[in-house]
Amino acid sequence: MKRRTFLLALGGGLAAAWWLKPGDQGGPHGAYFQPYNTLFRDSGPGRPLLFIDRQRLAANCRRLQQALPPGRAYRIVAKSLPSVPLIREVMAQTGTDRVMVFHQPFINAMAEAEPGCDLLLGKPMPVRAAARFYEELPEDAGFDPDRQLQWLIDSDARLQEYLEMARRLGRRLRINVEIDVGLHRGGLTEPRQLDALLERIAAHPRHLAFAGFMGYDAHVGKLPDLVESRDTSLRKAQAVYQSFIDRLYQVAPELREQPLTFNGAGSPTFTLHGDETPLNELAAGSCLVKPSDFDVPSLKDFEPAAFIAAPVLKALDGLTLPGPLPLGDAWALWDPNRRRTYFIYGGYWKAEPVSPPGIRRNDLYGASTNQMMHNGSPATELLPGDQLFFRPTQSEFVLLQFGDLAAVSEHRIQAWWPPLPQGEGA
Known part of the structure; x- marks a missing residue:
């Protein structure tokens, strides 16, 4: 290779490498998170917490109501909002008393806390779990399961088990039938x-x-x-649903006069249902706090309303990694977003850092639920006691990991909301 050609190739390689070199993405907390940083640093519990922005929650409730097709009811998905006060807040904002529950302790908690609510199971329960609900329901709870609770049944065999339980307990069970509209996770697949x-x-x-x-x-x-396009998939699902309704009224025409529940949808799809939907009620929950797994086009108008705040325990200059080689120094030299090291209180949640900008977890150092390492550029300006904020990727599990939830509004803690009980062995 000629010297000139070699120098040109070398220069091109260096230019390409420089083009790939990460830029400094760091900065201090922005206008939304900085007041919460001050609040939790100065007045917080000194441990990781999860907070719910009540103003954003209320705005999301309004968006949900505006998206509901005319004449359709809304049912709150409790697993996605697993706190009685949080569910009460959504009830008040949306005017519904309908709740979908997925866990036996949640059924009992809701029946006792909100005895006027209407409960629908979101998955078929083992008959032993159903029996335990009745065993744990206080006689004076004021909740009438024979009128206010629908058990989900996915097969004739499970229905027989529930019938035997009903006979043993002397109860009349309301039966809601799970149908497979295309998800293929169980339920009836054919109207017959x-x-x-x-x-x-x-x-x-x-x-x-x-x-x-x-x-x-x-x-x-x-x-x-x-x-398959989204619209085609939705039309197919609605057609399957309608075929079950048609079969129902063909076999049992007397049920046309009964107030039945035709439930469906979910956070990613409820805004897609219009006047043509066979559903008379739509279920959703996650969209109201909008974890990052729900960053989908159908929910583009909804705002994140749940965040984790974790105190910084240690703030160190540079990036030092275990081992004899100066890998951390080289990494920090290459990437300015690795030139500051933060060890936080806790970590390894189903969540991603969201503030200050440019913060990244260090997967090479390793995950820790005790003191997770994150890196940022010097522009992030965090000190011990400051907060690193995360956005959950989902809500149903993450909201149960922090004890009482901090309900905030206008950068003040207004209440502490306990999560729903997990039950023994959970």
């Missing part, structure tokens, strides 16, 4: 499968009553458009 369930329910009117359908359409919009 409904016949056996309806026959069994009709044969035991003292212990069973048909209450409706639940068909979850979380698969809508998940396939690449090249395979």
Whole structure:
């Protein structure tokens, strides 16, 4: 290779390397998080906490109501908002008393805390869990499960188990049937499968009553458009749902006069349902606090309303990694966003750092639930006692990890909201 050609190639390589070199993405907390940094640093509990922005929550509730098709009801998904006061807040903002529950201790907690609520199971419960609900329900709770609770049934075999329980307990169970509208996670797959369930329910009117359908359409919009468009997937799901309704009224026309529940949707899809939907109520929960897994086009108008604040325990210059080689020094030299090291109180949550800008966890150092390492540029300006803020990727598990939730508004802690109980062994 000629010297000139070599120098040109070397120069091109260096230019390309310089082009790939990370820029400084750091900065101090912005206008939204800086007041919360001051609040939790000076008046917080000195440990990681999860806070709910009540103003953003209320705005998201208004957006949800505006998106509901006319004449349709809204049902709160408790697993995504797992706190009685948080659910009460959403009830007040949306005017609904309908709640979907997925965990036996949650069923009991809601029945006792809100005895006027209407509960629908979001998944089929083992019959032992259903029986435990009745065992733990106080006689003076004021909640009537024979009128206010719908058990989800996905097969005739499970319906038989529930019938035996109803006979043993002397109860009349309201039965909601799970149907598969395309998610393929269980439930009836063909309308004719409904016949056996309806026959069994009709044969035991003292212990069973048909209450409706639940068909979850979380698969809508998940396939690449090249395979199937979102609109096509939604139309197919709605057609399947309607076919079950048609079969229901064909086999049991007397049920046309009953107030049945035709539940479906979910946070990613409820805004897609319009006047044509066969549903008479739509369920959603996560969209109201909007963790990052719900950054989807259908929820573009919703705002994140739940964040983690974790105190910085140690703030160090540079990046020192274990081992004999100066890998940390080289890494920090290459990437200005690795030139400051922060060890925080706790970590390794289903969450990503969101403030100050440019903060990144250090996966090479390793994950820790005790003192997680994060790096940033010197422009992040954090000191011990300052807060590093995270946005959860999902809500249903993360909101249960921090004890009482801090309900905030206008940069003040207004209340502490306890999470729903997990139960023994949870």
